[in-house]
Amino acid sequence: MKHPIATLSMLSGLVLAAAMPVVAQQVKPSCTDNSRDCMITAAKSYLDGVVTHDGSKVLFAPDVKRTEQGRITGQGEVALRDSTKLQPDMTGHGNTRFFVDEKTNNVIAFTLLRIPGTKADPNRKTYADKLTPQPSTVHLAERFKVEKGLITEIEALFSIENGSMDGTSNWPD
Numbered sequence: 001m002k003h004p005i006a007t008l009s010m011l012s013g014l015v016l017a018a019a020m021p022v023v024a025q026q027v028k029p030s031c032t033d034n035s036r037d038c039m040i041t042a043a044k045s046y047l048d049g050v051v052t053h054d055g056s057k058v059l060f061a062p063d064v065k066r067t068e069q070g071r072i073t074g075q076g077e078v079a080l081r082d083s084t085k086l087q088p089d090m091t092g093h094g095n096t097r098f099f100v101d102e103k104t105n106n107v108i109a110f111t112l113l114r115i116p117g118t119k120a121d122p123n124r125k126t127y128a129d130k131l132t133p134q135p136s137t138v139h140l141a142e143r144f145k146v147e148k149g150l151i152t153e154i155e156a157l158f159s160i161e162n163g164s165m166d167g168t169s170n171w172p173d
Helices: 004-019 036-052 077-084
Strands: 060-068 071-075 092-101 106-115 136-147 150-162
Touching: 036 077, 036 092, 036 106, 036 136, 036 150, 060 077, 071 077
Parallel strands: 060 150
Antiparallel strands: 060 071, 092 106, 106 136, 136 150
16 A cells, blocks of 8 residues: 555646646757748648648747738647647648748748538538538638748638639649
C-alpha cells in the first residue's frame, strides 16, 4: 500500500495539471530563415491543413491572427488549429500560385478549393452544415505574414462559385 502522503502528492500533481490551460503544440519549422522557399512552405502548410482538416502540422506562431473578408475569424494557434477541423470536405487546392515579398515577409497565395458538397463522414461537424450541400469552387486569395518559418498573420478574401467543382481561375500561369 502506498503511503497516504505520496498518494496526496500524486493527486495534487494531477489536479494542478488538470487546472492548467490547454496549450497547442507549436510545430517546429524545418527552416527559420525568411527565404522565399521557407515562407512558401509555411503558407502551403496552412492550405494543406485546411484541405485535410488537420491543423496539427500547420506552421502557426502562438499569437497568429486570421481575418476573412475583413473580419477577424480566429486568434491564436489553438483556435486556428481547431478551425481546420471544421472546414468542409475538399478534394484539394489547385491552380495555386505564390507571390513572395522577402523584404516584408509576406506571401500571397491564389488558389482554387474544390468542395464536392458531400461529406465522407456524415457525423463530422463543419462550417457548411447549415448550408444546402452542393459542389463549389472557392476562389481564394490569402496573404500570409511569415516570420522565422511561422505564420503570424493570415488575411483571406474569397468568392464562392456554387454548383460546380470545375470553376477556373483565368489567372495567368
